[in-house]
Amino acid sequence: MSQILKTLDPFKKINTEFPFASPIKDWKKSGGKVIGFFGGDVPEEILSAAGVLPIWLRGPCSEVPLDAANAYLHMYSCSHMRSIFEIALKGDYSYLDGVMSTPYCDGTRRLYDVWERYMPAPAMLFLHTPHKNTSEAEAFHYQNIEEFVESLERVFQKKITDEALREAIRTYNKTRKLFNRLFDLRKKNNPPVLGSEVIEIYNASAMMPRKDFNILLENLINEAKAADRMPNNCPRLMINGTALHNPEYVKGIEDLGSIVVADSLLNGAMSFTDLISEDENTDPLLAITRYYLNKFPAPRMVPSEARFNRILEMAEQFHVDGMITGVVRYCAPHIYDEIRLSKRFEARGIPSLRLDLEYGMAATGQIKTRVQAFVEMIEERKRKG
Amino acid sequence: MPVAGIDIGSRTAKAVIMEGEKIISSHIGETILKGPEVGIAVLNESLKLAGLKIYDMECIIPTGYGRFQFTGGEKHISEISCHARGIHWYFPTVRTIMDIGGQDSKAIKCDSDGRLTNFILNSKCAGGTGRFLEVIADILEVPVDKLGELSLLSRQDISFSTVCVIFAKTEALNMLRDGVPKSDIVAGLHDSIAKVAASMLAQVTVEKDFSLTGGVAKNSGVVAKIKEKIGIDPLIAPDPQLIGAVGAALFALDRVRRRQTA
Amino acid sequence: MDHSLWLKAVKNLEDLTSHVLPKVTSSGEKAYYELYTAYFQKVTQAMTEGKEIAAHSTFVPPEIFHAMDMVPVLIVSSSGAMTVCTRNYKDAMETSRGYGVPLETCSAHRIQLGHFVKDWFPKPKLIVHMGAGCDAFSSSGGVSADLYDCPDFYLDVPWEYSERGLKYLADEFGRLIEFVEKVTGRKMDWNRLKENIARTAEMTRLYREIAELRKAVPSPMESRRAWQSYWMYWINAGTPEGVKWFTIVRDEVKGRVEKGIGAIPNEKLRLLDLFMPPQFSFRLQDWMAKDYGALFVNESIVFQWGEEEIDPSNPLEALAMRYFMAPMTRCIMGSSKDFINDSIKVVREYKIDGAVFWAQNACRQSGIIRSLKDALSEQAGIPTLVVDCDIMDPTFVTVEEMQQKLKDFIEILSERIVRRSN
Missing domain, CATH: 3.30.420.40 (ATPase, nucleotide binding domain)
Structure with missing residues (x-):
């Protein structure tokens, strides 16, 4: 990469301010409420329509001691959830006006339980999402969402209007449309943006108002589009796994002679690829319901084949040579997902590698050896044709 | 045109000097020294055995746990690829x-x-x-x-x-x-x-x-x-401990050959 | 498929049963050996006669398969039982590891997948799994279906009990029936289903009655019987065998209460079991009772029913209601509040001295330990011991290591009791 992207700097700056980044500070200063959430399936559009700033909670971008969190969550809770709680226990999430989660996995629901019991935020919110997208599931989830809207209105003493919902849908869709443009650039032979840089962008998206974020992302796309960064022929990788936040992990993979061109991360493509219907004749809550049941499926959704096909399709579109799945220890959904997905990748002749990780880890030691051998293996395959 | 492969493991470091697919010398040393020095030390020993100097080496490739710290090589290659390559040289089947x-x-x-x-x-x-x-x-x-x-x-x-x-x-x-x-x-x-x-x-x-x-x-x-x-x-293989270094030396030979044909 | 392991396991079970039966005095224990063996014999019979088998995970109602004249077989518990009967723990676990299942997940599911990789598990016509229990539970069924390349159905379960959740789950059972009809060409016999569910309601009534009887001091039931009852409930739900089991156990327990005798001669400590103990052996519980007079008199996750009744006249809703009221699903799903509040209530009603939480290797339900421990200490005044262990791997933490921890805890509890009575 011969040229650096200047428009990446604002994202990086916000990320260094984690966990109380300046856009959140500014929001609070002007009297705004902030809700921190964890787990997928949280309809941020609804929170936003309620005038609240939704923040996607995470742990630090490094493997830190989890002494405080370990006292509340046994070590078999994944280090991802414990890292979030470690920050909370230190008081660094004390600015939150509310905490929200979903039964996305055993980790999220047990973290929510402990949070509610030991340090409840002024508002504690929980929303169930079914595992299917049948018509019954849609009717069921629509009612869940209606109920959720009512509780939110009660908590924040504010009516959530259809107009506000439509506006929020437009804003959040704008982010997704921009990400799709960015993803298109990554499909090219010489992607103008590195996988590690994309992680920086994802991270910032979780810590600031979307309207402001959209401006930054648009700037970045304009620069990246015109950028003449070095073309290369190195192996093109896709990364898979649960939410992943440490850009150093991806940089470590790329430093060993590869480029990460795509992902199926919860905090990445899974959340930023599909759009919510903006059809004026559709009830916005129904549009939101449908979106969360039909979007890029997480491992928890069934039938699993929809997810696998989606990821395999991506691998084709992004000309992926290999797939690396990072599995955080004890993350059962991804453990089983990886087993099934890797078999399907291999059946298509795309090699895959599983890395057992702790949350926040960078690519170090043995991980480097595995990744390097994997990259060398792909290079050999490519050379052989 | 001699080349060298160095395998810097966690317990021992090994160096192999090859010329035209023949091993001319090798050395195995304990990794008492830390960092890049240990790679240099085993390389020097095998150079001494071969009666060669470091500047005679057309290409040096490090592998193993300590490969990232070794700065004298052209490129580092994982020990996994090196083992495959090294064994294939001894036993193509x-x-x-x-x-x-x-x-x-x-x-x-x-x-x-x-x-x-x-x-x-x-x-x-x-x-x-x-x-x-x-x-x-x-x-x-x-x-x-x-x-x-x-x-x-x-x-x-x-x-x-x-x-x-x-x-x-x-x-x-x-x-x-x-x-x-x-x-x-x-x-x-x-x-x-x-x-x-x-x-x-x-x-x-x-x-x-x-x-x-x-x-x-x-x-x-x-x-x-x-x-x-x-x-x-x-x-x-005759010395199973050397396979990684042999593989690295073979990759070094490849690079030299590619340079010659280019 | 490779029948040899299944046949060997059933043979071992039969041998064990005929060896043990003459020595057993408890009618409950006798019934367990007989009925447990019969369950697997039925599957063997189906295998040899070519009857259609429905493999399903725990909490999927077997009543449905019985009503459609299929032979149901529980996935994770049957593969586990086969491993216990043949002691092939290592082989099963190594096999699944070889398939890519890492060690950082529950050994019960690792063993299950070992059986599927090796083709040891009876070949079913279909697989039905469920989003209940835990993530490993709801994800491993898909891998099994991949391995056996057979049609599968996933039952979606609402997060917690509500009227609309009940309706959603009832609809899911309806979809399951449609699925089975489509795959097998069979038709649901609704009358038979109602009969089955009527038996389930009877089993449930007896189960609750036994729970009431267990409040007696001294406790009239062995802890192993509680776990046996739980598995018996799910493998024989809706069957005459199921009703038979609970009748025998109820009669035995009731008889003891009436006579004022306990399950063990010398009851000193009344304990609460908070989570699944190792399932490969009940040696620990037997040892605690025999050597220390320490008995588990209730097990929150298998002996606390919800209050709502099951109405067989509306079969699908009845099955949904049973799911929400049944002990394990009730406390593992939903917010941990039910689990905690149930446990506090149990401590009071069953006059409990101390609690034990089995922290199973890789089990993420362990996230509840701190809250439970604090709640039991603050609101019920009892201490909780956390024992690290593994549900199916006898080598992960040995029985001796667990015994050491339990011994220390029993000592502490005994001192507390002495202090209290002084």
């Missing part, structure tokens, strides 16, 4: 390799050209590695290189309930206290290392021919146990 090193072990698959097709590494713990043997050898007060012989005297099957080094250490101590003969303890230990190896091999599926590399391949007890578990006689 080999498709499956089990490398048991000092701190980790790997099951490797390669194709008819010696190119890596699949691999797995053991997890963080030292269970099933050379380190495991060293720790127990220390407790039993038996030199590591005598373990193989000793185990062949074993009369009864002992099994360790764990491959965790720390727990196995306690278990071995208890057995010793209970008067279990050392030969049986060592044989039990070899058995658990072979179990780890067999389990890793099962994960990549064993295809003939099969080769064992790394320092542990010098231990006849472990070799016999692995053979027993997977039912295939392993091919073992």
